[in-house]
Amino acid sequence: MILFVLKRLFSAFLTLLVVSVLIFLLAHLAGDPAIAxxxxxxxxxxxxxxxxxxxxxxxxxxQYFAWCGRALSGDFGRSYHYQQTVSDMVMTRxxxxxxxxxxxxxxxxxxxxxxxxxxxxxPNSLIDRISLVIAVxxxxxxxxxxxxxxxxxxxxxxxxxxxxGNASWQNFIMPTIALGYFATPALMRLTRxxxxxxxxxxxxxxxxxxxxxxxxxxxKHALRNVMIPVVSVSAVQFxxxxxxxxxxxxxxxxxxxxxxxxxxxxxxxxxxxxxxxxIIAVFYVLLTLAADLINALLDPRIRIG
Amino acid sequence: MTLQRPRTLEVENLNVRFSRSNGVLHAVxxxxxxxxxxxxxxxxxxxxxxxxxxxxxxxxxxxGRAERRVDSLKFRGEDIARVSGNExxxxxxxxxxxxxxxxxxxLNPVYTIGDQLEEVYLRHRDATRTDARTRALSLLDMVGIPxxxxxxRQYPHQLSGGLRQRVMIAMALMCxxxxxxxxxxxxxLDVTIQAQVLALLKQLQREFAMAVILITHxxxxxxxxxxxxxxxxAGEIVESGPTQQIFAGPCHPYTQGLLRCMPAASTPGQSGAxxxxxxxxxxSLIGEMTGCAFANRCPHAFDDCxxxxxxxxxxxxxxxxxxxxxxxxxxSNFYETSK
Ligand SMILES: Nc1ncnc2c1ncn2[C@@H]1O[C@H](COP(=O)(O)OP(=O)(O)OP(=O)(O)O)[C@@H](O)[C@H]1O
Ligand SMILES: [Mg+2]
Numbered sequence: 096m097i098l099f100v101l102k103r104l105f106s107a108f109l110t111l112l113v114v115s116v117l118i119f120l121l122a123h124l125a126g127d128p129a130i131a132x133x134x135x136x137x138x139x140x141x142x143x144x145x146x147x148x149x150x151x152x153x154x155x156x157x158q159y160f161a162w163c164g165r166a167l168s169g170d171f172g173r174s175y176h177y178q179q180t181v182s183d184m185v186m187t188r189x190x191x192x193x194x195x196x197x198x199x200x201x202x203x204x205x206x207x208x209x210x211x212x213x214x215x216x217x218p219n220s221l222i223d224r225i226s227l228v229i230a231v232x233x234x235x236x237x238x239x240x241x242x243x244x245x246x247x248x249x250x251x252x253x254x255x256x257x258x259x260g261n262a263s264w265q266n267f268i269m270p271t272i273a274l275g276y277f278a279t280p281a282l283m284r285l286t287r288x289x290x291x292x293x294x295x296x297x298x299x300x301x302x303x304x305x306x307x308x309x310x311x312x313x314x315k316h317a318l319r320n321v322m323i324p325v326v327s328v329s330a331v332q333f334x335x336x337x338x339x340x341x342x343x344x345x346x347x348x349x350x351x352x353x354x355x356x357x358x359x360x361x362x363x364x365x366x367x368x369x370x371x372x373x374i375i376a377v378f379y380v381l382l383t384l385a386a387d388l389i390n391a392l393l394d395p396r397i398r399i400g
Numbered sequence: 401m402t403l404q405r406p407r408t409l410e411v412e413n414l415n416v417r418f419s420r421s422n423g424v425l426h427a428v429x430x431x432x433x434x435x436x437x438x439x440x441x442x443x444x445x446x447x448x449x450x451x452x453x454x455x456x457x458x459x460x461x462x463x464g465r466a467e468r469r470v471d472s473l474k475f476r477g478e479d480i481a482r483v484s485g486n487e488x489x490x491x492x493x494x495x496x497x498x499x500x501x502x503x504x505x506x507l508n509p510v511y512t513i514g515d516q517l518e519e520v521y522l523r524h525r526d527a528t529r530t531d532a533r534t535r536a537l538s539l540l541d542m543v544g545i546p547x548x549x550x551x552x553r554q555y556p557h558q559l560s561g562g563l564r565q566r567v568m569i570a571m572a573l574m575c576x577x578x579x580x581x582x583x584x585x586x587x588x589l590d591v592t593i594q595a596q597v598l599a600l601l602k603q604l605q606r607e608f609a610m611a612v613i614l615i616t617h618x619x620x621x622x623x624x625x626x627x628x629x630x631x632x633x634a635g636e637i638v639e640s641g642p643t644q645q646i647f648a649g650p651c652h653p654y655t656q657g658l659l660r661c662m663p664a665a666s667t668p669g670q671s672g673a674x675x676x677x678x679x680x681x682x683x684s685l686i687g688e689m690t691g692c693a694f695a696n697r698c699p700h701a702f703d704d705c706x707x708x709x710x711x712x713x714x715x716x717x718x719x720x721x722x723x724x725x726x727x728x729x730x731x732s733n734f735y736e737t738s739k
Contacts, residue, residue, distance in 0.1 A: 295463070297505040303461055304500075305520040305571070306493035319510050394510055395555040 192351035202275030211286025330386035406477030442626030514552030641719030
């Protein structure tokens with residue numbers, strides 16, 4: 096187990112290293128950062144001064160290490176546009192996006208696990224059909240459109256829910272549903288297929304031959320095996336939701352990381368874009384790591400190779 | 401003695417069917433047989449003849465797609481054909497247990513050996529975890545697993561196929577059942593391991609004084625292990641009787657063919673004697689069967705074999721076969737006609 100954890104930590108570290116190099120390089124390839132800072136109406140001298148001031152004249156490798164060193168200590172520099180440190184900006188936005196992501200994932204799991212399990216126990220039943228419809232609609236319908244429909248219906252017509260801002264927990268309800276529904280089809284079909292496979296497996300036949308009851312067969316013997324791929328895919332879906340939240344946060348004016356990244360990109364606010372990209376990348380890596388560790392706990396074949 | 405005790409199992413007209421798009425597939429047709437307490441009943445036949453379906457039907461473990469019909473299914477004198485799911489669950493694992501063909505996949509990969517052994521004892525006995533552990537340890541020891549304490553904490557993937565099958569045997573024995581159904585318990589194992597596992601099974605059968613249905617397609621195994629034999633063909637029993645009688649004087653041409661196909665070097669009692677091939681193909685199991693199922697491959701078949709129903713004939717008291725030929729069609733006779 097310890098060896099397994101060390102291996103996973105090492106590969107996570109390598110991934111982050113590569114990602115950080117890419118983020119650093121991409122930002123520099125995207126255009127001359129000095130021009131972005133100076134603005135369109137600046138003179139050549141201004142730009143040259145800025146270049147020296149920010150260290151853009153030094154070799155790339157040197158700039159990379161300097162950037163990494165500062166990033167590790169939480170210093171991502173100052174925003175070019177707002178008179179604030181990048182870390183302050185990010186830290187006020189991050190909780191909003193994380194709240195949205197976690198609640199959206201919980202919503203998706205709360206819908207897809209029970210439906211997937213029940214659909215697997217009774218294939219072709221009414222519930223199976225309903226869950227199929229939910230999955231197909233979820234897959235076919237663009238998230239932004241679904242969000243707009245909800246705004247019109249629950250926000251404007253029924254006036255049940257606030258449609259913008261992040262003042263209270265009610266502001267999170269519609270964004271959570273919109274974002275969570277996006278992850279539901281994949282998780283539901285995976286649960287259903289996994290459950291059907293498990294219920295037809297030899298070890299479930301053994302469990303039945305032992306005279307075990309339905310609950311024990313379903314929840315002790317089958318579910319744990321079904322959860323292994325579900326955990327992996329949940330991690331991937333969570334990552335995808337962090338990306339998807341860019342759109343959702345715009346629609347609901349929920350000023351989280353997604354909203355900030357859009358704003359910073361439009362304004363070519365390079366340090367902010369870099370910091371956000373790096374943070375999202377770190378989250379991806381951490382999610383995969385967490386999924387691997389949870390699965391190692393669930394599945395001894397991973398833990399004891 | 402045996403006369404006073406009710407038979408462990410008495411099956412009357414067991415049918416297993418699958419509804420398929422091209423008709424009804426009869427995997428098992430009108431099977432009637434019994435198992436005495438304390439005996440090993442061998443069941444032989446080619447792949448697909450319905451051995452596993454018979455076993456699963458007795459245990460009521462058929463998948464939802466299969467339909468079971470049976471006139472009566474008496475277990476220790478009580479008809480269990482129409483008992484509730486709960487009553488059947490109470491019997492399974494306790495009074496009747498099963499060992500499967502696939503030791504590699506029959507154990508749940510995510511739970512320890514100990515957990516899976518203890519579970520069945522806790523389910524059927526009013527026992528504490530400690531009792532169950534003690535019981536599991538003693539059984540692992542009994543089935544010849546070295547260092548049982550360590551093994552209890554291990555997971556299935558850490559054990560070889562032979563060890564896993566021993567664990568399955570131990571699991572089947574946890575509650576000292578009256579009947580064990582072993583469906584090709586050694587097919588997936590190496591030849592040397594096969595012999596060990598079979599010897600163990602026989603020894604435990606004597607020790608626990610239980611009935612065993614041993615399904616196999618290895619005639620050598622039958623000869624060495626079984627007290628009585630059922631020979632199955634296309635979902636039917638074509639011959640049944642005491643092992644010695646079947647091997648000394650097989651009456652059904654199919655049984656004769658099977659014995660003829662045993663490798664010459666291997667006398668009954670040696671392992672590794674797999675069924676050879678009899679020319680021809682098994683008839684389709686879909687739809688009703690008229691006449692003898694083996695007629696199209698039988699060297700003795702004549703017109704009457706292809707019509708009506710073929711009744712069981714008695715060769716000796718306990719030895720029956722389903723054929724129109726009189727008993728005593730010897731093997732040498734069979735060789736000549738088939739040449
Ligand atoms: N799910 C199913 N659907 C339709 N037919 C099936 C199904 N399972 C089994 N059968 C049919 O039932 C027949 C009997 O199968 P069974 O598994 O009992 O054979 P077997 O004697 O155990 O063979 P083997 O020696 O290969 O294990 C087979 O001919 C097969 O075609
Ligand atoms: Mg079989």
